[in-house]
Amino acid sequence: MEHFGSSVPLWAVIPFAVMLLGIAVLPLVAHHWWESNKNRAIFTAVVATPMVGYLLWKFPVGLLHSGEEYVSFIALLGSLYVIAGGIHVSGDLRASPGTNTAILGLGAVLANLIGTTGASMLLIRTLLRTNGQREHVAHLPFFFILLVSNCGGLLTPMGDPPLFLGYLRGVPFTWTLKLWPFWLMAVGYLLVVFYVFDRRAYGKEQAKNIARDEVERVPLSVQGAINAPLLVGVIGAIFLPIGWREAVMVALTLISVFAGPRPARKANGFTYGPILEVAILFAGIFVTMVPALALLESRGDELGLDAPWQFFLVTGGLSSMLDNAPTYLTFLATAIGLDIQQDGAVMLQLTEGAVPETFLVAISTAAVFMGANTYIGNGPNFMVKAIAEEVGYRMPSFFGFALRALIVLLPIYIAMVVYLSFAWPPG
Numbered sequence: 001m002e003h004f005g006s007s008v009p010l011w012a013v014i015p016f017a018v019m020l021l022g023i024a025v026l027p028l029v030a031h032h033w034w035e036s037n038k039n040r041a042i043f044t045a046v047v048a049t050p051m052v053g054y055l056l057w058k059f060p061v062g063l064l065h066s067g068e069e070y071v072s073f074i075a076l077l078g079s080l081y082v083i084a085g086g087i088h089v090s091g092d093l094r095a096s097p098g099t100n101t102a103i104l105g106l107g108a109v110l111a112n113l114i115g116t117t118g119a120s121m122l123l124i125r126t127l128l129r130t131n132g133q134r135e136h137v138a139h140l141p142f143f144f145i146l147l148v149s150n151c152g153g154l155l156t157p158m159g160d161p162p163l164f165l166g167y168l169r170g171v172p173f174t175w176t177l178k179l180w181p182f183w184l185m186a187v188g189y190l191l192v193v194f195y196v197f198d199r200r201a202y203g204k205e206q207a208k209n210i211a212r213d214e215v216e217r218v219p220l221s222v223q224g225a226i227n228a229p230l231l232v233g234v235i236g237a238i239f240l241p242i243g244w245r246e247a248v249m250v251a252l253t254l255i256s257v258f259a260g261p262r263p264a265r266k267a268n269g270f271t272y273g274p275i276l277e278v279a280i281l282f283a284g285i286f287v288t289m290v291p292a293l294a295l296l297e298s299r300g301d302e303l304g305l306d307a308p309w310q311f312f313l314v315t316g317g318l319s320s321m322l323d324n325a326p327t328y329l330t331f332l333a334t335a336i337g338l339d340i341q342q343d344g345a346v347m348l349q350l351t352e353g354a355v356p357e358t359f360l361v362a363i364s365t366a367a368v369f370m371g372a373n374t375y376i377g378n379g380p381n382f383m384v385k386a387i388a389e390e391v392g393y394r395m396p397s398f399f400g401f402a403l404r405a406l407i408v409l410l411p412i413y414i415a416m417v418v419y420l421s422f423a424w425p426p427g
Contacts, residue, residue, distance in 0.1 A: 004059045004291075006298045012291035015051045016326075019284045022047065024321055024376055028398060037276050044284035051288050062290045068242060069168050070286040073325075074279050075246040076164055077117060077379075079234045081275045083256040084118035086227045088264035091220035095131040095213045097198040101191055103127050104143060108152030108187045114231050116153040116160055120380040123148060124387050125268065126220075133213040136201040141388035141395060142404060143194045149380035150372035151190060151412075154183040154365065158235060161379065162319075162328030162367040169332065170350035171360065173238070182365050186412050193408060224264035230256050269390070274383050285326050296333040297352055303334060308362035308420040311335060315363050316370030316413070320402070324371035324378050328363060335359040344426035358424050365416055373405045374398065 022043055026034045033039050055063040093099050103123060110119040124144060131137045153159030155176055157167035163176055230252045237248040296303075305311055315331045336353040346357040371378035375385055375398060385395050396404060 004062060004294045004298075008058075008291045008295050008298075010295075012051075012054065013295060015047050016285075016288040016292045018047050019044070019281075019288050020326065023281055027376065027382075037273060037280060040277060040280045044280050048284040048287040051291075055287070055290055059290065059294070062294060063287070066286045066290050069165065070282060071246055072168055072242065073161070073165060073282065073286075075249040076158070076234070076238070077115065077161065077278060078275050079249040079253045080115040080118040080158070080231070081121065082253045082272075083227045083230050083234065084114050084121045085268055085270040086224045086256050086260040086264050087122055088223040088267040089122060089126045089220060090218070090223065090267065091126070091129075092132070092216055092218040093126075093130045093220065094217055095134050095202075097195050097202050099130065100127065100140065100198050101195045103130070104147045104194060105187070105191055107144070107148030108191075111148055111152035112155040112159040113235065115158050116149050116378065117380045117383070118231070119152070120144070120149045120384050121268065121270075124384050125391075128388065128391055128393070133209050133216060134202070134205055135209060136204050138393065139194075139197055139201065141384055141393055142401070143190065143197075145381050145384050146372045146405065146408065147187065147190050147194070149384055150378050151183075151186045151369055154179050154186070154368045158238065160368045160371070161325040162371075163364060165325055165329055166332065166360075166364065167238075169329070169352065171348065175348070175360075176364065179361065179364060182361075182416070185415065186369060189412060190408070223267065224261050227256050227260050227264075269387070274379070278379055282325075289326055289329065293329060293333040296330060297337040299337060305334060306338065306340075308356075308358045308424045309417045311359055312362040312366045312413075312416055312420055314366075316366035316373075319367045319370045320373035320377050324367040328367040331363050332360070335363065346426070356424075358420065358426070361423075362416075362420050369409065369412060369416070372409060374402045 026043070052063065103126065107119045107123045110122065113119075114122070124141070127140060127144060131140060150160070153163070157164045157171075157173055157176060159176070163171075167173055233252045234249055237245050237252070239245075240248060305314065311331055311334075315327055318327045318330075332350075332355065333352070335355045336350065339353070340356055340359075347354045348357055348360060372381070375381045389395055395401070
């Protein structure tokens, strides 16, 4: 990788930039055209196919390695998405601030076990149905995206796509558990803010809505419980060797589809569209990012980034406007390329080289936390938005959501920058 990176021409990075910019811009400027997975596939093929030819000529080993990572990545996301989509939680709880906060807290925990995508699929409809009798509820999907679809998934490689890519690049599986203080800070802060906000909104509800909510309460019930042990099986498969890992995940997914109860999927409004979108777009990303990552690993020190807080801000900023998974890999490669030798620094040896642990903390927390800043920052964001709009919620515009997210999340970002500034250099 380093040898290829030292000789790769700068133009070879252009397809990667086009892929990321296309994902960010086309949903805004060509919304209806972009809605079709067929059109997404056309865009991906046009951008990525020439790079496939170039890499087969110049760097076939890098293309093969990236292809293996792509298969592992899609196998995990696809299995979690499809299996969780076969579990339907029905019922209508009391729509109190305490209940809503508990649902979000549960989602933040589940995100680490079944992924932010799986937890979002499992709980968003339950939250919206529970609050179906209330009027002042526009804030619910917004906080759900912040907590369940993003910040909650910081503790395990299953939690958020960028962390799983880090695991594939050699980050130890249990390393992310060290991030629990940052997870607790972010999740605790957001739950408190949400509870205060929802309590004020609850106080504005008309008495008839509260009474109706009490009358129409229905106990929770679960359809598709057979899928729960299948999810556990997916988690266990992560520890298997490459090849076996993906085969077991696919097998468990097929069992879920053919043996699981179909009424549960129908009740969830389950479709394969979102995971097909991810598979199509990330096929292009994994191909086109090979030269960019090689270049950064070889010449990352030329960017002028030499402190963890800088990596936090840059990684987070791009995770907001682009997808956080390739952004994570981009700046992980940059940190490896710095070849830092700092006395007292705890170094992690990854597949492509060593990186100071503090830098990995910065990159990981930035990708997960700031993926919540926009609808395009993380895969589940758009999915939750679509589900909420489907049942009648009026979601903020792209920039309206981004402004609200920045205002709410800014204290977390400031706390991280302060911590990272004092944590480096070590000692």
